[in-house]
Each structure stands twice: as structure tokens, then as C-alpha cells.
Amino acid sequence: MPAYWLVKSEPDAFSWDQQVANGVEPWTGVRNYMARNNLRAMKKGDLAFFYHSNVGKEIVGVVRVARTAYPDPTAESGDWSCVDMQAVGPMPKPVSLAAIKATPELADIALIRQSRLSVMPIEPAQWRIICKMGGWKG
């Protein structure tokens, strides 16, 4: 059984459309220890929501971990990691931050509680609720 995650990207920097166009994409640039540790805990086949921060503020798609953590080639120094993400498909109905905040069952989600974290785990129950909200047929 796969684990579930949420990864954030500013669409101005790297958008869902680019992820889809590229197919498999290295998820680089994470420079936060908690987020890095989450990257390192990912297993091949794990699924993650792709969230657009700043612009859109909604979950727009689902990606799969295609390669587990390896040294981030974009890091000039330090002990940083990245994984490879593969686009699985778009959310039929993107799930907005406002909709997540308005859902009592999602009040504890890290997206709200730790708004600055860019890579975070998602509980299976939370994953199912968001999939339902977005019309995702997993």
C-alpha cells in the first residue's frame, strides 16, 4: 500500500502543466530539513497531491514517486535530496485551499497547520476525502 504526500510548487516556477509535459521530473530545490526528511521517507509508487502555492492555491493533480531520494544536483552545498516525480493525472475538479479549510475532517492537515512546509505527509483518510472532493477516481 502506497503512502500519501502533498508537494507544493509555485506555478510561476514549476507548474502542473510542465510536470505533465515532462512526464518524469526531478523534484529539486527543497531546502528545508523537515521537507527533506519527508522526501527521504518516500517509497517508489507513493502518491502525492500536486499543489499550486501562491497562484491558484489548489491541488491540481496527482503524481507518483518514480525514483526514491538521491542527492539533489541543484544543491551547491549541503546535504539535500530530491526524488523523481511522474505525472499520474489531473484532478477533475481542483481542490482549493479554501475548500480544504472549509472541511472539518481536514482541519488537522499539515497544509493548514504548517503552511510553510513544502513536502508533507497526508493521512490515508485525508487522501480519500480530498480525492472525493476532486472527483479523482483512484
Next chain:
DNA sequence: GCCAACGTTGGC
């Protein structure tokens, strides 16, 4: 564009 939250840095 502002500002709150919060992680990181650096002086002591």
C-alpha cells in the same frame, strides 16, 4: 504589497 509564521543564522 503587506504581514504573520516560522526556520535559520550568528553574536555572545
Next chain:
DNA sequence: GCCAACGTTGGC
């Protein structure tokens, strides 16, 4: 090792 200053993220 503490903590103030600083920088960054990200919602509004």
C-alpha cells in the same frame, strides 16, 4: 546553547 535579528514562504 540561547535568543534576537533576519530572510523566506505563502495567504490575503
